[in-house]
Amino acid sequence: MGLDPEKQSLREEIERLAGILEEVSLFIHAHPEEGLREELARRKLVEVLAAQGFTVGPGPEGLPTAFVARYSQGGGGPRIAFLAEYDALPGLGHACGHNLIAAVAVGAATAVRRGLERFGRPGTVLVFGTPAEEGAVDDAGGKVYFVEAGFFDGVDAALMAHPSSRNAALGELSTGRVALEITFHGKAAHAAGAPHEGINALDAAILTFNAWNALRQHLREEARIHGIIAEGGVAPNIIPDRARIRMYVRARDPDYLEEVERRVRDCALGAARATGARVEFRYTARTYQSVMPNRTLARLYTDNLAALGVNLDPSEPGGGGGSTDAGNVSRVVPLIHPYFAICPRGTPGHSPEFARAAATQEAHRAALTTAQALAMTAWDLLRDPRLVREARAELEGAQGARNGGSPGSQP
Numbered sequence: 001m002g003l004d005p006e007k008q009s010l011r012e013e014i015e016r017l018a019g020i021l022e023e024v025s026l027f028i029h030a031h032p033e034e035g036l037r038e039e040l041a042r043r044k045l046v047e048v049l050a051a052q053g054f055t056v057g058p059g060p061e062g063l064p065t066a067f068v069a070r071y072s073q074g075g076g077g078p079r080i081a082f083l084a085e086y087d088a089l090p091g092l093g094h095a096c097g098h099n100l101i102a103a104v105a106v107g108a109a110t111a112v113r114r115g116l117e118r119f120g121r122p123g124t125v126l127v128f129g130t131p132a133e134e135g136a137v138d139d140a141g142g143k144v145y146f147v148e149a150g151f152f153d154g155v156d157a158a159l160m161a162h163p164s165s166r167n168a169a170l171g172e173l174s175t176g177r178v179a180l181e182i183t184f185h186g187k188a189a190h191a192a193g194a195p196h197e198g199i200n201a202l203d204a205a206i207l208t209f210n211a212w213n214a215l216r217q218h219l220r221e222e223a224r225i226h227g228i229i230a231e232g233g234v235a236p237n238i239i240p241d242r243a244r245i246r247m248y249v250r251a252r253d254p255d256y257l258e259e260v261e262r263r264v265r266d267c268a269l270g271a272a273r274a275t276g277a278r279v280e281f282r283y284t285a286r287t288y289q290s291v292m293p294n295r296t297l298a299r300l301y302t303d304n305l306a307a308l309g310v311n312l313d314p315s316e317p318g319g320g321g322g323s324t325d326a327g328n329v330s331r332v333v334p335l336i337h338p339y340f341a342i343c344p345r346g347t348p349g350h351s352p353e354f355a356r357a358a359a360t361q362e363a364h365r366a367a368l369t370t371a372q373a374l375a376m377t378a379w380d381l382l383r384d385p386r387l388v389r390e391a392r393a394e395l396e397g398a399q400g401a402r403n404g405g406s407p408g409s410q411p
């Protein structure tokens, strides 16, 4: 495996960081914090990045557990952002392995920073600490805030990697997601004595679910509608005056996602009309777009991983998949969000088994190799600005196609 001397030096740098990275990962794993409350994780990451020579500052306003770490050299050159996640799941701890995402970002960014210094190349390395990726908390979607606040303006590539039970470069099975809370307001009354005086908010919620069940037959295969009744009254002898649904709509295609969201709302409006209840809609998280992986970057990553002796698993058919706020980033900056295997094939994500796997030796070895491949991918871009332009042209082509223009047209 003939790595050139510069890439070999990045690789060795990450081996030297192994102890620090494992400590960061295990610390975050041992102190699971839900989205927007990741204070300990933030403090730990900021401390380590500052010690590695990064200048650390705040993230977008209103996102106190975000951060930005930066190192610039030579005034110019490509600007590469590594994305760190570090939020946990309620009740399950790090069952999505975000402790490892954070360690990979710190490792790759530190190695690239050292590389710039050692080999005298111009460029900027950033680490964006992006909280609340999991939709379990209200107002989730840290990366969407980064996008909206302009943090990705002028960034040439965004790189991250997510633990999984398999190795995959593209992660193209992700879906977009709308997170809605639907509240029906009715009127309480004695359920036996004066039911005709009441307006049943729970009935409106149940009718909404039944309307969705009827709608499903007429949706494309990629669409998902799923939810819970979070509130449905207080006692059997009181007509429920309030009922609350929490639900997600998912689809890959952003236009179709909008269309399904509209039809889902229509079902609730119809149920409100049928029962006389009043309906109120609220987004509980930012809308996530599906990931549009950059194939130029994915090719570089795949080649670098192969040079490190790791081959990707064959892609699996299927139209489902979870959602991530990395999707919103992928629509403004060339991004890759590959998966790296930390446990046997088929181990379910968001499970206690996955949480245990995220703290093993095997997981940390996989994280080191992933950090090396990501650092080498960043290095390809820093050394050859033509690749930066190629990745950007690919993104603009995709944007042009989505806006109805011809591939390759400017946005």
Ligand SMILES: [Zn+2]
Binding pocket: 096, 097, 098, 133, 162
């Ligand atoms: Zn995750």
